[in-house]
Amino acid sequence: xxxxxxxxxxxxxxxxxxxxxxxxxxxxxxxxxxxxxxxxxxxxxxxxxxxxxxxxxxxxxxxxxxxxxxxxxxxxxxxxxxxxxxxxxxxxxxxxxxxxxxxxxxxxxxxxxxx
Amino acid sequence: xxxxxxxxxxxxxxxxxxxxxxxxxxxxxxxxxxxxxxxxxxxxxxxxxxxxxxxxxxxxxxxxxxxxxxxxxxxxxxxxxxxxxxxxxxxxxxxxxxxxxxxxxxxxx
Numbered sequence: 001x002x003x004x005x006x007x008x009x010x011x012x013x014x015x016x017x018x019x020x021x022x023x024x025x026x027x028x029x030x031x032x033x034x035x036x037x038x039x040x041x042x043x044x045x046x047x048x049x050x051x052x053x054x055x056x057x058x059x060x061x062x063x064x065x066x067x068x069x070x071x072x073x074x075x076x077x078x079x080x081x082x083x084x085x086x087x088x089x090x091x092x093x094x095x096x097x098x099x100x101x102x103x104x105x106x107x108x109x110x111x112x113x114x115x
Numbered sequence: 116x117x118x119x120x121x122x123x124x125x126x127x128x129x130x131x132x133x134x135x136x137x138x139x140x141x142x143x144x145x146x147x148x149x150x151x152x153x154x155x156x157x158x159x160x161x162x163x164x165x166x167x168x169x170x171x172x173x174x175x176x177x178x179x180x181x182x183x184x185x186x187x188x189x190x191x192x193x194x195x196x197x198x199x200x201x202x203x204x205x206x207x208x209x210x211x212x213x214x215x216x217x218x219x220x221x222x223x224x
Binding site for chain 1: 147151159160166204212215217
């Protein structure tokens, strides 16, 4: 089992460009999440998907869109990248959304630099 | 709205016991308290989870008082490889997951 995989590992964008971050999990989990982590800071939830076919906003959704393509895949799209979106993006999955909360399994992260 | 508070950083030495406390108000009455560990350039990894009193696994213990307004992660006999950032995670009364800002633990030889 690969667990949670993310592509790409690293990306440089110019302001205004768009891109999609891909995430896939092979643990048959129902719930998936996208977080951003800025230098020296904790995790902030961007969007989550409780189950296939549903998505909801987290703490910092502005500037992002998501698609739960199927049970395995959850993508994050930046329509018009801004320097403030420079960050490390983590995808995670869990069996269910809770409560009580289930263990979240994280991918290795995507490092995004917006110039 | 729930909020969690952790120390920003802590130092300790190899072989010592380290305790990291997280304060959390307004957490959901039916949710767990979970701790994660993160190494540089990696995603967080689950360490331990509990609801009340004490939970112990092969790597850590978690102490939760009766009022559940705080929790303490205890790492016994730390080694250099325990240098990492440690996060607490709770669910609030609106079923939102609230992450702490993380505690950077540095273990010295």
